[in-house]
Amino acid sequence: xxxxxxxxxxxxxxxxxxxxxxxxxxxxxxxxxxxxxxxxxxxxxxxxxxxxxxxxxxxxxxxxxxxxxxxxxxxxxxx
Numbered sequence: 001x002x003x004x005x006x007x008x009x010x011x012x013x014x015x016x017x018x019x020x021x022x023x024x025x026x027x028x029x030x031x032x033x034x035x036x037x038x039x040x041x042x043x044x045x046x047x048x049x050x051x052x053x054x055x056x057x058x059x060x061x062x063x064x065x066x067x068x069x070x071x072x073x074x075x076x077x078x079x
Contacts (some may be wrong), residue, residue, distance in 0.1 A: 010046040012041070032057070 013021070019029045032038040037060070039053040 010051065012050045013044075013054070015040070015047055015049065018049045018054065 015029055015033075016026060018024075021024050029031065029038070033040050038048045038057050041050050042048075046055070
């Protein structure tokens, strides 16, 4: 499970943090959003990627690559 420095679970992330965590450029992440491959939630004008949406995105990548979802460990842990 991904956690903040203070030990609380990461429930959402900024677009730059998401890009960094997954080794993607910002332009790639914005393209994923534009192509409706990744959902973004606005919280008082701030764009955040919710943990649930990140999990769905990761699972869609696994499925697209022919990996069985039920047998592959989740990067985000416990899911």
